[in-house]
Amino acid sequence: MIGHKTEGSIRSSQSSSIPSNDSDFTHVDMMTDAEVEECFERMLTRRGIHDANARLKMSSFSVDKKRIMVAQDIQSESNTTQPTSRRGGTDKKIxxxxxxxxxxxxxxxxxxxxxxxxxxxxxxxxxxxxxxxxxxxxxxxxxxxxxxxxxxxxxxxxxxx
Structure with a gap:
């Protein structure tokens, strides 16, 4: 299934649990450029970045930089939405x-x-x-x-x- 992506599988994985490990960063790395752009725009909106000048400047970032920012945004959301006590000991290492x-x-x-x-x-x-x-x-x-x-x-x- 590596390299084969269907629109449904990406949509469902994005709406399911928020990633918290290296394989989830690989998931972001496997997104197409268009998917990264879409996730990046959603991230800007969710983070409250509505200033047109700021959005214009950020939209000019390279896709690789946007990909990193999306991956780290996902990680950040994961760390704030899942309390450590609920996740158990193995995620502490992550x-x-x-x-x-x-x-x-x-x-x-x-x-x-x-x-x-x-x-x-x-x-x-x-x-x-x-x-x-x-x-x-x-x-x-x-x-x-x-x-x-x-x-x-x-x-x-x-x-x-």
């Missing part, structure tokens, strides 16, 4: 997996290179997550990790030149 500590750990370990998707998700998260999430990232030395990563990338770039 929550931690996308929390600030996840990004600090992933970006601290450059032995496997830098995963652009993780950096992109972090960039959107830092703009869209609650301030408490951003503060937690900063408290966990996240800015230092980003600085170290940029320094490493800069040194690597200069070695190749």
């Amino acid at each position: 929550e931690e997996g996308k929390g600030p500590d996840y990004y600090v750990k992933k970006l601290s370990d450059t032995s496997k290179g830098v995963n652009v998707k993780i950096v992109s998700h972090l960039a959107v998260g830092l703009r869209t997550m609650p301030l408490s999430w951003v503060r937690q990232f900063i408290d966990m030395q996240g800015l230092q990790v980003i600085t170290d990563l940029l320094t490493t990338l800069n040194k690597t770039k200069h070695r190749q030149v």
